[in-house]
Amino acid sequence: MPQLPFLPRVFTRLVDGRICAYDPAADARGVLAPVMAFRPSHDDVVVDHAVAADLRRAYYATLNAVVCVTADGDEVWRSPLEPWSDRPYGHRPSCVLSADGRVVWVYRPDAMAGRDRPDQWVALDAGTGASVAQADLETVGHGGPQLPHPADGQVLLDVGEGQDGSVVYRASLTGDRLDLVKYPWDDRCLIDLSPDGSEFMTVDHGQADIAVHTYPDGEVRFALSVDAFGHDPDEIYVEWSGGYLSPDILIVSLVGETEDEQEWFRHYSVDARSGQVRAEFDAHAENAYDVQPLGDGTWLTADSSGHPVRWA
Numbered sequence: 001m002p003q004l005p006f007l008p009r010v011f012t013r014l015v016d017g018r019i020c021a022y023d024p025a026a027d028a029r030g031v032l033a034p035v036m037a038f039r040p041s042h043d044d045v046v047v048d049h050a051v052a053a054d055l056r057r058a059y060y061a062t063l064n065a066v067v068c069v070t071a072d073g074d075e076v077w078r079s080p081l082e083p084w085s086d087r088p089y090g091h092r093p094s095c096v097l098s099a100d101g102r103v104v105w106v107y108r109p110d111a112m113a114g115r116d117r118p119d120q121w122v123a124l125d126a127g128t129g130a131s132v133a134q135a136d137l138e139t140v141g142h143g144g145p146q147l148p149h150p151a152d153g154q155v156l157l158d159v160g161e162g163q164d165g166s167v168v169y170r171a172s173l174t175g176d177r178l179d180l181v182k183y184p185w186d187d188r189c190l191i192d193l194s195p196d197g198s199e200f201m202t203v204d205h206g207q208a209d210i211a212v213h214t215y216p217d218g219e220v221r222f223a224l225s226v227d228a229f230g231h232d233p234d235e236i237y238v239e240w241s242g243g244y245l246s247p248d249i250l251i252v253s254l255v256g257e258t259e260d261e262q263e264w265f266r267h268y269s270v271d272a273r274s275g276q277v278r279a280e281f282d283a284h285a286e287n288a289y290d291v292q293p294l295g296d297g298t299w300l301t302a303d304s305s306g307h308p309v310r311w312a
Contacts, residue, residue: 012049015306019058021051024294029310037073041075047184048094052239054103059104061093066106068129077129092143093294099148102126103173105155107144116125123173135178139167148199158190170216192243195295203270207237208254222275229268229277230256239288246297248272251281284311
């Protein structure tokens with residue numbers, strides 16, 4: 001796969017009930033101010049969200065709908081997730097925009113929602129909300145984070161099935177059909193795509209190791225167990241967080257407990273090419289999950305206000 005220039009994508013946070021969009025292409029550091037904020041309509045409870053690169057529209061999922069709104073607060077379209085589910089917990093739909101902004105990819109955890117059908121992965125037209133294609137999945141998932149590939153139009157989906165493991169899919173849209181590929185494992189959690197889209201990172205569902213896979217085939221290029229970081233694998237675990245700080249550096253999170261049962265966490269930097277552990281990494285984070293690498297050498301933590309803090 002040819003090397004791609006890395007173009008940071010607009011990212012979002014839900015702050016004080018509004019979907020806030022931030023532009024990582026800017027040089028700002030510290031607590032970031034949103035470049036645009038969108039108000040959900042009809043007192044919707046937002047569980048996932050995305051914003052178009054031109055900042056004209058926001059897209060969000062609730063337990064029972066996917067919705068598009070403008071910066072002025074007008075609702076453009078609403079795509080119901082039918083039939084209505086009255087289960088408030090246990091299922092969390094997700095939505096993500098394709099890299100070209102034309103498609104809203106939606107993971108529907110329909111089995112856990114009590115809809116008496118398998119989980120679905122659906123592609124919606126971002127302009128109208130109309131269903132373009134859908135595929136039934138062989139999962140009973142609680143949620144499913146999605147990662148759009150920066151160049152080839154495909155999307156990765158990680159369906160978390162709780163104690164039953166985690167299933168990773170890849171799909172592309174061909175006309176009105178989803179071309180779906182299921183990776184041959186149920187014990188790895190998808191963490192991040194490399195900035196150029198040539199690799200992706202997973203963590204063992206049992207938290208024993210991290211692995212870097214070639215994209216799209218999923219072949220393991222290298223894996224690192226807990227002992228590679230100088231810790232006892234019987235007592236320390238790899239957390240399901242971290243990712244690509246840059247094309248050449250991974251951030252890996254480890255968690256454990258002290259002798260008096262106080263939890264601790266540490267982040268480490270890893271050479272993404274050789275797999276060599278470089279050093280402990282000070283992410284200025286409040287917990288193991290409070291770090292989001294942006295792929296350009298910067299990363300985010302969370303401020304007490306809810307807005308992200310950008311570090312370099």
